Amino acid sequence: MSKLSNKDSAVSINSAQGSPRPTLTDRIRNLAFPRSNSGSPGKSEAHSHVWRDQNPALEIENPADIGQSQSVKKEALTQAELSLELQLNPGSIHMGDAFLDCLQCQPYRPFEAQRIYDNMIATAASTEVYLENRLSAMKLLARLRCDCSGNLQFAGMPDTQGLAALLLRTGLSSKPPHLSNRVSVTEEAPPSQSGRSGVKQTAARSQSNSRTPSVVGERLNDHLPSLWMYPEHHGSSQDIEPLETFPVKTYATEPGVAINPVVDLSLWLDIMIDVLEKGSDWEIYSYVLVHLPSQLTNMSLCLPHLAQLERLHDVVVFQLQKGKFFEPPGSTGLKKGDVALCLYHTLTIFIAYSEWLPAHKVTDTVSTFLIGMSMWDRTGKCCIHAITLCCHELPKVVDRCLPQILSKMSQMISQSHLAIDALELLNHLARLPAAYQKSIGEELQRTIFGICIGYLRHVRDARDRAGDPANPRSANRLSRVSGDSALQSPPSQSGEVDKDLNEYTYMLAYQIITHWFLAISIEDRDKHVSWILKNLAWKDKSGKIILEEQSQVTLDMMYRTAYLDLGETVRPPVDEKRTIKKTYLRGWSIVTIETIHDSGLSYITTRQASGTTFGIFQQNYQPLPVHHIRYEAPPKMEYRDPKPKIYPSHVLLNLAVTPAPIPIPEQPIILPDNELVQRAISTFDRTDTVDGHKAGVIYIPLGRKDEQEILAAKATSQIFETFLAGLGTKVELQGATFNTQGLDRTSNMDGTHTYAWRDRVTEIVYHVPTMMPTNEETDPQCTNKKRHIGNDFVNIIFNESGLPFRFGTFASAFNFVNIVITPEQVHVPLSSRPSADQAESAYSSYREFFKVQVMWDPSFPETSPAAIPKIVTASTLPGYVRQITLNASVFCFVWSNRGEGEYISSWRSRLREINRLRKRYENTATSASEGYPGMGNAKDRGGAKSYVEGDEWKGIHLANGLAEQDNILFNLDFTRFA
Numbered sequence: 021m022s023k024l025s026n027k028d029s030a031v032s033i034n035s036a037q038g039s040p041r042p043t044l045t046d047r048i049r050n051l052a053f054p055r056s057n058s059g060s061p062g063k064s065e066a067h068s069h070v071w072r073d074q075n076p077a078l079e080i081e082n083p084a085d086i087g088q089s090q091s092v093k094k095e096a097l098t099q100a101e102l103s104l105e106l107q108l109n110p111g112s113i114h115m116g117d118a119f120l121d122c123l124q125c126q127p128y129r130p131f132e133a134q135r136i137y138d139n140m141i142a143t144a145a146s147t148e149v150y151l152e153n154r155l156s157a158m159k160l161l162a163r164l165r166c167d168c169s170g171n172l173q174f175a176g177m178p179d180t181q182g183l184a185a186l187l188l189r190t191g192l193s194s195k196p197p198h199l200s201n202r203v204s205v206t207e208e209a210p211p212s213q214s215g216r217s218g219v220k221q222t223a224a225r226s227q228s229n230s231r232t233p234s235v236v237g238e239r240l241n242d243h244l245p246s247l248w249m250y251p252e253h254h255g256s257s258q259d260i261e262p263l264e265t266f267p268v269k270t271y272a273t274e275p276g277v278a279i280n281p282v283v284d285l286s287l288w289l290d291i292m293i294d295v296l297e298k299g300s301d302w303e304i305y306s307y308v309l310v311h312l313p314s315q316l317t318n319m320s321l322c323l324p325h326l327a328q329l330e331r332l333h334d335v336v337v338f339q340l341q342k343g344k345f346f347e348p349p350g351s352t353g354l355k356k357g358d359v360a361l362c363l364y365h366t367l368t369i370f371i372a373y374s375e376w377l378p379a380h381k382v383t384d385t386v387s388t389f390l391i392g393m394s395m396w397d398r399t400g401k402c403c404i405h406a407i408t409l410c411c412h413e414l415p416k417v418v419d420r421c422l423p424q425i426l427s428k429m430s431q432m433i434s435q436s437h438l439a440i441d442a443l444e445l446l447n448h449l450a451r452l453p454a455a456y457q458k459s460i461g462e463e464l465q466r467t468i469f470g471i472c473i474g475y476l477r478h479v480r481d482a483r484d485r486a487g488d489p490a491n492p493r494s495a496n497r498l499s500r501v502s503g504d505s506a507l508q509s510p511p512s513q514s515g516e517v518d519k520d521l522n523e524y525t526y527m528l529a530y531q532i533i534t535h536w537f538l539a540i541s542i543e544d545r546d547k548h549v550s551w552i553l554k555n556l557a558w559k560d561k562s563g564k565i566i567l568e569e570q571s572q573v574t575l576d577m578m579y580r581t582a583y584l585d586l587g588e589t590v591r592p593p594v595d596e597k598r599t600i601k602k603t604y605l606r607g608w609s610i611v612t613i614e615t616i617h618d619s620g621l622s623y624i625t626t627r628q629a630s631g632t633t634f635g636i637f638q639q640n641y642q643p644l645p646v647h648h649i650r651y652e653a654p655p656k657m658e659y660r661d662p663k664p665k666i667y668p669s670h671v672l673l674n675l676a677v678t679p680a681p682i683p684i685p686e687q688p689i690i691l692p693d694n695e696l697v698q699r700a701i702s703t704f705d706r707t708d709t710v711d712g713h714k715a716g717v718i719y720i721p722l723g724r725k726d727e728q729e730i731l732a733a734k735a736t737s738q739i740f741e742t743f744l745a746g747l748g749t750k751v752e753l754q755g756a757t758f759n760t761q762g763l764d765r766t767s768n769m770d771g772t773h774t775y776a777w778r779d780r781v782t783e784i785v786y787h788v789p790t791m792m793p794t795n796e797e798t799d800p801q802c803t804n805k806k807r808h809i810g811n812d813f814v815n816i817i818f819n820e821s822g823l824p825f826r827f828g829t830f831a832s833a834f835n836f837v838n839i840v841i842t843p844e845q846v847h848v849p850l851s852s853r854p855s856a857d858q859a860e861s862a863y864s865s866y867r868e869f870f871k872v873q874v875m876w877d878p879s880f881p882e883t884s885p886a887a888i889p890k891i892v893t894a895s896t897l898p899g900y901v902r903q904i905t906l907n908a909s910v911f912c913f914v915w916s917n918r919g920e921g922e923y924i925s926s927w928r929s930r931l932r933e934i935n936r937l938r939k940r941y942e943n944t945a946t947s948a949s950e951g952y953p954g955m956g957n958a959k960d961r962g963g964a965k966s967y968v969e970g971d972e973w974k975g976i977h978l979a980n981g982l983a984e985q986d987n988i989l990f991n992l993d994f995t996r997f998a
Contacts, residue, residue: 115136115139115143115157116140116160118132118136119133119136119140119160123172123266123268124266128266128268130268134283140157141157141161141284141287141291144158144161145291145294151247151301151303152247154304158307158308159307161288161291162311164285165318165321167265168320168845168846168847168866170324171266171268171269171270172265172266172268172269172270172283173265173266174266178311178314179824180250180311180313180314181250182887182888186361186362187348187354187362188352188353188354189246189249189250189310190250248303248307250310268283270321270324285321285324285325286325289322289325289328292308292332293331293335295308296309296335296345297335302352306348309359309362309363309366313362313365317871317889317891319372319869320844320845320846323373323376323846326376329370329373330377330381333377333381333385334381336363336370337384337388340360340363340364340367340388341384341387341391345360345363346359355397357399360392360399361399361402364389364403364406365402365888367406368402368406368888371385371406371414371891372413372892372893382414382417383417383420383421386417386418386421389406389407389410390421390424390425393428393429394431400441401438402888404438404441404885405441405885405888405890407425409885409890409892411445411448411452411455412455412892412896412899413893415452415454416454418456419454419456419457419458420458420459422460422464426468426471429442429445430470430471433474433478436478436482439475439525440524440883441885442471442475443471443472443528443529443532444883444885446468446471446472446532446536447528447531447532447535448900450539451535451779451899451903452899462547465536465540465544466548466551468536472529472532473529473556476526477558478525479522479523479525479526482518483522486519520911520918521883523914523922523923524911524914526570527570527910527914527923527925528910530570530574531781531910533574537577537578545581545582545583546582546583549578549582549994549995552574552578553575553578553993556571556574556575569928569932570925572608572931573930576608576628576927576931577629579994580628580631580633581630587780588709589632589635590634591625591634592623592634592636596614598617598618599614599615599623600614600668601668601693602667602668602690602693604688604690605689605934605937605941605942606689608628608629609626609627609628609934610626610627610691610937611624611627611688612627614668615668615670618664619638620665620666621637621638624636627705627934628930629928629930629931629934630709630927630930632705632709637675639674689938689941689942692941696940697937700937703933704930704933704934707926707930707933708926709926709930710779710783710926711910711927712759712785712926713784713905713909713910714761714785714787714812714909715784715786715815715816716786716788716812716814716815717775717815717816717818718731718789718815718816718817719733719736719788719789719790719818720733720817720818720821721820722820722821723821723822723823725826727829727830728800728801731805731806732794733790735790737820739868742894743841743897743898746897746898746899747786747901748775748777748786750773750774751773751774751776752772752773753765753768753770753772753774754768758785759785760774761785761787762811769804774788774791775788782906784902787808787812789805789809792805792808809832810830810831810834810835811832812835813834813835813836813837813908814835814836814837814838814839814905814909815830815837815838815839816838816839816901816905817838817840817841818841818843819840819841825840825875827875827876834916836880837874837884837908837912838874838875839873839875839886839908840872840874840875841870841897842870842873843868843869843870844868844870844871845867845868846866846868846869847866848865848866848867867893869892869893869894870894871891872889872891872892872900873886873887874886880915883907883908884904884907884908
């Protein structure tokens, strides 16, 4: 692939007979110097400016209506005068004022607005004007947006803070002004042109394809303040409301309707593409790097210009795959990887445009992310986040690339700063069969387990180092990612943050082992048990084999599900008056057997850490032969009920033991039927078999921005209801048997229904204010709703207000994460790939796209793949947001328990209840007299050693009993005999 240039740019999809699109230079020349009456428009002239040839002498009609800004009245300017002012007057900000005045006056003046817009385009494209002028024009152009009707909008403050911080362009991230250097990545100025307002740009110096473009010169005045920072001025002295809409069409929204757009946004896209392709002064180049991704997220703005989008995609992919993009000046302190990271954020936006790109270019997009996972130090996190989104949006492409993706990830285990991002990717992937079902096999499954175990080993090593005063190295350093919060924490806080991140990594790794084990078909699960168990067990410094609690519950899960895929069981109705009940401790389980004494029908409840199983056992008896002698018990004086013919002990002996000798520690322990045991079992049963989570789902109607008016909303939109239905299942609250996470189950105080979602490991219940009763008279502050929303660690904000969402809108000490969803309705082409003779304005239907961005509490570390906004389609939005919510909730549990010990999952809580019972009864008179005859004391044992007293027993409890230390791995593997 050769280096891209303007000559190689994509052909316009509406050019007559496939004629090539004119170069940007030609198009700008046509704007700056309109033809005379005698001129005739050529085929190369932009179609949206034909009107200018028909009105070459058009003058501004009413100068008094233009330029009324801050009591400054400007004179009317002709086209030539405007061009001259742009070159000479740093107050090109006047052009921004004039442009807005033309749009805001009644009636608005489209011809004048277009003329001024064309001059701003000419200024932004020119290398002959002052940098300040050029940048001033670009600041206004970078804020252009449009709605689904093609009406022009202005963004109040683009969401570019993250990338601005990356390039040291925010207050917290930047150097002191006197250390900021202004240099060029392709240009140099002669010494005589120094000075802030006197710096002009020279022609761009061409770069060779044989080497990486780099800085070719620095000005003598290399200690000048940066010309732009975040937050910034928007190129006009007027205040602009966020997403203020003007009645100005940027493209036609109905087939066959011809319009003359006031602004040709394809020109602005071409300018930014040229800056990326050819380079520019660092001030210009860095500005485009930071602001281009934000503008691309406005699909209504960009989708009509498919030729520019495809060309931009080609440029970015080529530069990233070949590494041939421009390096930042050395004096800035930035690295080439920082530029690469900005380009990767641009490429991530193209995932949303995949439908309108050729299939091979979509594959190139994913392949480019694969390169970035390891090519540069700074790009790994962004590329993993992009591939995470691709799992939802492009599952077939991910399926084809999965072997390469997993291979890359297995090579990145040593990069601890990517641990969370890599594991969250695997967590998303496990719940998306369409993204792995064709390519996954035993080898790739083993690779996934190996990645998780590799990160577990890293966490264990980190814990060892933390406990060793001689080695105070932190286990996991926060890398600088997007946003000011991405800067490294102060030394006093860094260690605590690292510890929390390691705990989250630890929990994620075990979660993924569980999810992927259950995702494997039941025919293949037992193939992985031995390998997983061998790697979950580890040796401490003394050489002792350790099986930590989380490993024990993982083993318990595999023991229950390796040969079972029928889901959960339910306890059948039992007539307790006719049954004899006994409860035993057997390994890591509590076994209760309830036997009907006259029929032998037995109800067996097996309580384990990872779940409870209900079953029925009954021996199939046949009628006795007629000549069989019946043995009858002698009658008793006060005999009232028939004597039982079978006891639960018989069932236990048939299911759990054999007549062969069983080591005493492995024998079941019978539990007494007393209040203490009953209370312990009742507590155990109240502990969920899945990890429970909750999250608020808040709808913000048009124009609302305060907490009270948002929570008081009753009506919603159809797209919100569709999103809710995708998040989970609508369930009734009254009489609910699941954990409703605080929602009332008796009086409908919190509504009649909510939404919930559950799999075999996790359950999440959503608190939806619009589904809760609203009484503005008795509860004007909506405190009943707030008591749920305010206590949710994670809130999903569905923002249709038309206004930016502020993190502190819902004041609470517990809201750590807000997942903000902003819908955008977009007109889409008649087909995904329009034909050459199909007009760019041929649009026939609306489609919903959504911008998803995760916001954190300032004290909270960033851990989400949506830290930088992502564009998501309607069909994949619920699954993508749900998984982000679950991951964020898990981390919030870890974060909220900091300083109070580690977070204990429901499975571990259940295991601890079992171990408490074992510790209480394994050496009591109950177990000695009823369970283990002769074990009561040393005299009864005849001096024999006790394997359950003191420190003599060197084994550990297993799911099926106990194991000797020397044979632990052998004994752990239940697949040997199953």
